[in-house]
Amino acid sequence: ILNVEQSPQSLHVQEGDSTNFTCSFPSSNFYALHWYRWETAKSPEALFVMTLNGDEKKKGRISATLNTKEGYSYLYIKGSQPEDSATYLCASPQGGSEKLVFGKGTKLTVNP
Amino acid sequence: GAGVSQSPRYKVTKRGQDVALRCDPISGHVSLYWYRQALGQGPEFLTYFNYEAQQDKSGLPNDRFSAERPEGSISTLTIQRTEQRDSAMYRCASSLGGTDYEQYFGPGTRLTVT
Numbered sequence: 001i002l003n004v005e006q007s008p009q010s011l012h013v014q015e016g017d018s019t020n021f022t023c024s025f026p027s028s029n030f031y032a033l034h035w036y037r038w039e040t041a042k043s044p045e046a047l048f049v050m051t052l053n054g055d056e057k058k059k060g061r062i063s064a065t066l067n068t069k070e071g072y073s074y075l076y077i078k079g080s081q082p083e084d085s086a087t088y089l090c091a092s093p094q095g096g097s098e099k100l101v102f103g104k105g106t107k108l109t110v111n112p
Numbered sequence: 113g114a115g116v117s118q119s120p121r122y123k124v125t126k127r128g129q130d131v132a133l134r135c136d137p138i139s140g141h142v143s144l145y146w147y148r149q150a151l152g153q154g155p156e157f158l159t160y161f162n163y164e165a166q167q168d169k170s171g172l173p174n175d176r177f178s179a180e181r182p183e184g185s186i187s188t189l190t191i192q193r194t195e196q197r198d199s200a201m202y203r204c205a206s207s208l209g210g211t212d213y214e215q216y217f218g219p220g221t222r223l224t225v226t
């Protein structure tokens with residue numbers, strides 16, 4: 001069974017700080033890596049889907065990189081704002097199925 | 113355009129009753145997924161469909177849970193003889209299909225079994 005790990009579990013930063021967190025996944029039989037942003041009481045919102053080793057994607061102040069050979073992805077937030085406070089989830093499809101296996105998430109709190 | 117919708121948004125039922133949760137995906141989306149999400153946790157896969165075909169139901173906890181998507185659009189997740197441990201947020205998502213497309217999540221149905 002695919003195991004997707006995220007670290008740290010939670011993170012507190014000050015407004016304006018840049019931050020990053022990690023998603024680890026098995027490097028064998030890789031298909032894609034998804035990042036979602038989830039605010040409690042709302043639905044998870046897709047940020048990126050990454051498939052190619054070395055891929056880097058960016059959306060505003062948020063960017064992500066992918067290393068499929070070693071099985072990790074980093075999510076970076078530049079100049080964190082209080083509205084970035086959320087849980088960031090990564091997920092990977094298991095064995096070519098569209099079944100997404102989610103990590104437990106990194107809960108980010110940005111203090112004003 | 114309209115996103116994924118789910119109904120009801122909240123459902124309170126007594127133990128032993130059957131419940132049916134409905135999902136209306138984004139128009140034109142091939143794939144539809146059902147997840148269960150415990151408080152503070154990420155989504156846990158239940159099952160998914162490509163068009164009307166159920167492709168993977170490995171996440172359904174037991175045979176009290178079933179899902180259908182008879183016309184390849186709206187889907188229903190049915191839980192028979194509900195138990196308190198079934199209480200959770202049930203989320204539906206849809207996508208264009210395949211592993212490379214993002215999944216768009218609905219608002220969820222909060223099920224409480226008393």
